[in-house]
Amino acid sequence: xxxATEKARRAHPLVLALAVLLALGTAWLSVSAMGRxxxxxxxxxYAGDDPARVExxxxxxxxxxxxxQREDGSFDPGPDAGLQRQQEQIAADALATAALVRVxxxxxxxxxxxxxxxxxxxxxWIRGQQQPDGTISQxxxxxxxxxxxxxxxxxxxxxxxxxxxxKSVAAAKQAGPxxxxxxxxxxxxxxxxxxxxxxxxxxxxAHRQSIFPAEARAKRIVRGRQVxxxxxxxxxxxxxxxxxxxxxxxxxxxxxxxEILAACLESPPVWKTRASDMQLWWMQxxxxxxxxxxxxxxxxxxxxxxEEALLPDGRVPGGYxxxxxxxxxxxxxxxxxxxxxxxxxx
Numbered sequence: 406x407x408x409a410t411e412k413a414r415r416a417h418p419l420v421l422a423l424a425v426l427l428a429l430g431t432a433w434l435s436v437s438a439m440g441r442x443x444x445x446x447x448x449x450x451y452a453g454d455d456p457a458r459v460e461x462x463x464x465x466x467x468x469x470x471x472x473x474q475r476e477d478g479s480f481d482p483g484p485d486a487g488l489q490r491q492q493e494q495i496a497a498d499a500l501a502t503a504a505l506v507r508v509x510x511x512x513x514x515x516x517x518x519x520x521x522x523x524x525x526x527x528x529x530w531i532r533g534q535q536q537p538d539g540t541i542s543q544x545x546x547x548x549x550x551x552x553x554x555x556x557x558x559x560x561x562x563x564x565x566x567x568x569x570x571x572k573s574v575a576a577a578k579q580a581g582p583x584x585x586x587x588x589x590x591x592x593x594x595x596x597x598x599x600x601x602x603x604x605x606x607x608x609x610x611a612h613r614q615s616i617f618p619a620e621a622r623a624k625r626i627v628r629g630r631q632v633x634x635x636x637x638x639x640x641x642x643x644x645x646x647x648x649x650x651x652x653x654x655x656x657x658x659x660x661x662x663x664e665i666l667a668a669c670l671e672s673p674p675v676w677k678t679r680a681s682d683m684q685l686w687w688m689q690x691x692x693x694x695x696x697x698x699x700x701x702x703x704x705x706x707x708x709x710x711x712e713e714a715l716l717p718d719g720r721v722p723g724g725y726x727x728x729x730x731x732x733x734x735x736x737x738x739x740x741x742x743x744x745x746x747x748x749x750x751x
Contacts, residue, residue, distance in 0.1 A: 450700050450746040451707070458707050459740055460515060462715075466737045467508050467517045469719035470501050473730060474523055478502075478530030483729030485722065492542045492553035495534050497730045499541060499560035502527030504734040506567040507741050528568050531561045532576045539583030555587045555597055559604045566604075566611045574613070581608070581616030595640035599688045602644075602651045638668040643688045650695060666696050673705035676713035679724040683735035690739035697749035706743070710736055 448456035473481045479498045482489060489497075506524050508515055534557070535541050541561035542554040558580055565577040584601060592598045608614060636642065646665035653659065669689045690706065693699035714721050714736070721732040 447748075449744040450694065450703050450748050451743055452700065452748070455704055455707055458711060459744065462707065462710055463508060463511070463515055463737060463740055464517055465715065465719040466721070466733055466740075467505060467515070467520065469733055470505055470730075470737075471517070471519060471523050472718070473501070473720075473733075474526065476526075478526035478528075478533075480527075480730050482731075483720065483723055486728035486730070489728070490550060490553060492545065492550045492557060495542050496553045496557035496560060497728060497734075498527070499531055499534075499557050499564060500738075501730055501734045502531055503560050503564035503567065504737040504741075506564050508737060510567060511741070511744065524568070528564060528570075528573055531564055532572060534561070535576055535579060539579035539581070540587075541580055541583075552593050552597060555584075555592060556600060558584050558587065559597075559600045563600075563604045563607050566608050566613055566616075569611065577608075577613065578616045581613075582618050585617055595644050596684050596688070599640075599644040599647045599691075602648045603688075603691055606651055636664045636668055638665065638672045638689060640682075640685055640688070643669070643685065643692060646692055647688060650692070662692070663696075666692055666698070669693055670698060670702055673702050674709045675705075676709045679722070681714065681724055681732075682726045683721055683724075683732040683739065684727055687735040687739040687742070690742040694742040694746035697747060699743070699746065700748055703743040703746075706739060710740070 448459065451459050470480070473483065475481065479494070480501045482494060482497055502524065505520065505527060508517060509520055509524050531541055534543070536544070540554055540558050542550075542557040545551045545554055562577055562580040562584055565573040565580060568574075584604070588601055592601055608616060642665050646662040649659055650662050653662075669692060674686050674689070686706065690699075690703070693702050710721070716722055719733075720729050721736050723729040723732055727735070
């Protein structure tokens with residue numbers, strides 16, 4: 406995603422079962438309750454006037470997604486999407502539904518008209534795309550289709566687990582083994598690998614780890630990657646840091662996530678028009694939110710979105726790496742990470 410070479414590279418096989426086994430119990434810190442505190446002075450890691458600004462942004466971005474949603478629950482990818490494969494479109498639809506369902510969980514403080522209906526139509530669309538093997542997509546015609554199948558299955562599983570209704574839980578129980586199989590065969594590095602790991606994290610947060618096969622959860626093998634000397638805030642490094650946080654065992658020393666965190670904190674989000682990558686911003690936000698050190702980083706995120714990134718209709722424009730639909734969805738999910746984060750104890 407950061408450049409053509411990085412987007413093309415594929416990860417070494419990531420055994421999803423490992424993440425399932427070790428996920429949330431080994432994260433840096435537990436996630437706080439969502440939404441704003443009664444006095445409005447603090448919402449997750451946001452303080453001062455940021456909670457009100459975040460609320461407005463989430464409402465604007467969510468309303469924009471609702472306007473992009475079609476009657477059948479799928480979404481218009483936006484005028485700048487270009488020609489997309491069917492699997493890529495479904496992956497974007499699933500991510501948009503995941504963003505809306507996550508906003509719905511924030512509670513009544515986030516006043517988005519018709520949100521419930523939009524979530525239900527999106528979830529029904531996701532369930533309608535599920536194949537007999539649990540994959541959320543359409544059959545693959547080649548390697549590129551498979552990559553988007555993985556993204557669609559991961560984002561779809563994220564949305565289904567967040568929804569918690571009976572139909573969605575049943576679909577999640579089919580999607581879990583499908584994602585595990587994809588991971589065992591190998592994930593494309595960067596966004597796809599990070600999305601799978603963040604979805605595993607969400608599955609555990611919902612106490613739904615049983616959706617993954619028992620034999621996969623029993624493997625207990627942690628497979629890292631050789632990372633060399635490079636430490637930066639780009640896709641491949643942030644994806645590796647996310648995976649290592651999800652897999653981290655108590656008492657096992659690994660400074661890599663903190664080193665990548667430091668690189669992220671030194672390079673806060675800056676809007677660069679079409680070169681701005683909201684998927685990467687969400688990945689960075691996920692990592693920063695679990696550190697307790699990210700209040701200033703999230704303040705800069707709010708400012709970049711509020712002052713420069715939004716179009717008049719509330720969308721984030723498409724760029725080199727994703728359509729407007731994906732950019733807008735990822736912006737919501739990045740903001741939500743801050744709402745669930747806990748500031749460092751003073």
